[in-house]
Amino acid sequence: MAILVVGGAGYIGSHTVYALLEQDPNCTVIVADNLSTGHRRAVHPKAKFYELDIHNRAALDELFAQEQVEGVIHFAASSQVGESMEKPLEYYANNLGGTTTLLQAMAAADVRHIVFSSTAAVYGEPQNIPIREDDPTIPTNCYGETKLAVERMLAWAKGAHDLNYVALRYFNAAGAHISGEIGEVHNPETHLVPVVLQVPNGKRPGVSVFGEDYPTKDGTCVRDYIHVTDLADAHILALKYLRNGGTSDVFNLGNGVGFTVKEVIEVAKDVTAHEIPVTTAPRRAGDPAQLVASSEKARTVLGWKPCYDSLTTIVETAWQWHRTHPDGF
Numbered sequence: 001m002a003i004l005v006v007g008g009a010g011y012i013g014s015h016t017v018y019a020l021l022e023q024d025p026n027c028t029v030i031v032a033d034n035l036s037t038g039h040r041r042a043v044h045p046k047a048k049f050y051e052l053d054i055h056n057r058a059a060l061d062e063l064f065a066q067e068q069v070e071g072v073i074h075f076a077a078s079s080q081v082g083e084s085m086e087k088p089l090e091y092y093a094n095n096l097g098g099t100t101t102l103l104q105a106m107a108a109a110d111v112r113h114i115v116f117s118s119t120a121a122v123y124g125e126p127q128n129i130p131i132r133e134d135d136p137t138i139p140t141n142c143y144g145e146t147k148l149a150v151e152r153m154l155a156w157a158k159g160a161h162d163l164n165y166v167a168l169r170y171f172n173a174a175g176a177h178i179s180g181e182i183g184e185v186h187n188p189e190t191h192l193v194p195v196v197l198q199v200p201n202g203k204r205p206g207v208s209v210f211g212e213d214y215p216t217k218d219g220t221c222v223r224d225y226i227h228v229t230d231l232a233d234a235h236i237l238a239l240k241y242l243r244n245g246g247t248s249d250v251f252n253l254g255n256g257v258g259f260t261v262k263e264v265i266e267v268a269k270d271v272t273a274h275e276i277p278v279t280t281a282p283r284r285a286g287d288p289a290q291l292v293a294s295s296e297k298a299r300t301v302l303g304w305k306p307c308y309d310s311l312t313t314i315v316e317t318a319w320q321w322h323r324t325h326p327d328g329f
Contacts, residue, residue, distance in 0.1 A: 001068050002028035003239065004111075006054055006102065007075030008047065009038025011184045012117065012173055012231055016073060017044045018182065019232035030067055032060075033076070041329040042182050054098040057105060064109035071113035071239045072106060074099065077147075080190055081121065084143035085285045095146035099153065107161040113242040114154070115235050118167040118250070120224075120291045122148040129258070130224075130294035133169070133250050141286030151250065158248050166238040166246075170253035171224035171293050173231055175314040176321035183321025184228070185328035192261060193225070193315060196268045197322045199276045206277030209261050214289040220261035222290040224254035227308035227317070237302040251302065254293025255309045264311070271315045 003020060007013040008031030020029050021044055031043050034053040043049050048067075052059040054076050063069075077095045078084065084091045099116075106114065121144030122137045139145040154165040174193040176183030184194050198204045212219040234253050242248075259267075262278075269276050298304045308314060 001070035002030050004030045004032060004063070004067070004069045004072045005047075005075070006032050006072060007038065007077070007117075009033035009035060009040060009043050010075055011186070012228055013038070013073075013075040014042035014044070014182050015177055015228045016075075016232040016235050017047050018177060019229060019236060021046050023236065030063070030069065032063060037186065039185060039329040054102045057101050060102065060105035061108065064105055064111065069109070069111050071115070071243060072102070072111060073115045073235050073239060074102065075117045077117065079143060081141045081143050081286050082190065082284050084141055084146070088142040091142050091146050096149055096153070099150050103153070103157050103161075103163060107157070107163060112162060112164055113239060114163060114165045115238045115242070116150060116154060116165055116167045118151055118169045119144060119147045120169050120171045120252070120254070120293065122151070122169060123291070125288045126290065129290055130254075130256055130292045131252065132294045133252055133297055140288055155248070164242050165248045166242060167250040168234060168238060168253050169250060170231055170234075171226055171291055173228050174225045175227040175229070175308060175317040177229060178317060180320045180324060183318065183325060187328075192223075192264055193268070193318050194322060196265055196276060197272065197319055200272040200274035201322055201326045203326065206279060207265065208279050208281040210281050210287065211283035212280050213283075216260055216289055218260050218262050221287055222258040222260050222292065224256065224258050224292045225264070225311055225314055226254050226306065227314050230306040230308055233307075234298060234302065234304045237304050241302055246301075249301070251298040252293040252295045253298055253304070254295050255306055256293060256295060258290060258292040259311055264315075267311050267315050268319075271312065271319050
């Protein structure tokens with residue numbers, strides 16, 4: 001039996017494929033990706049690759065007919081907060097439309113387990129810190145709204161089609177594979193850690209801090225940073241949980257510690273031994289002031305334990321990748 005990783009050529013998806021094959025070299029891993037934002041060179045050489053779009057029902061049906069898929073880990077989505085506010089219809093079409101087609105194909109092929117890549121953005125401006133899974137979900141951006149809509153769709157599909165799911169609401173993914181073989185590449189790059197590291201890499205003169213008037217200790221946004229390999233491990237544990245009869249559920253993934261934008265920049269300065277000039281820019285629409293997770297549920301139920309929970313370690317692995325791959329793959 002095989003595991004299908006949808007979006008497995010992307011940042012978190014590719015790291016999950018690596019983790020699957022590192023933990024079980026005999027595992028059959030299939031990657032499906034349209035390469036719109038993913039990279040063919042990020043796909044593990046032992047994974048079987050299908051270049052397809054999950055909006056294409058015929059292509060999905062053919063894949064499920066050819067492969068004995070036991071479970072799906074689903075990463076394929078548009079994921080930029082700012083862009084989602086400018087192009088909401090595209091985000092609904094891609095994130096909900098693609099997932100709808102995928103679930104239809106799974107139901108038709110009798111594939112019953114799916115782990116869904118959700119987001120902390122479903123919470124919006126949180127009422128409590130750290131955030132728990134039963135806290136209110138009131139997204140402040142279209143990206144979070146589409147992810148929440150998929151979570152609700154999964155719950156309805158569970159009742160109608162017996163599709164068992166885990167939705168993982170994770171916070172700010174960062175870092176790179178410890179080997180330095182794969183890392184984070186987006187075009188354009190909007191994630192804080194790689195943007196900051198473009199300065200010592202000679203790719204930009206400095207960084208912009210979007211808003212210095214948030215109700216935080218230094219006025220900049222606070223986020224919970226989690227290493228991408230720790231996220232990958234959680235997806236694997238979630239799939240094992242479903243295969244062992246676990247009930248459909250949602251879990252937060254984070255380290256439970258928040259860092260401001262300015263603190264991340266200071267860590268990057270220390271790691272790279274390079275000055276990083278900063279300018280202030282207006283707030284971005286849809287950015288909550290603080291997002292910090294309580295991941296006790298994932299630790300207790302899934303047995304998840306982050307291995308790279310130091311911000312310095314996270315930035316060090318990212319820098320190892322970016323300094324040796326300044327232009328990406």
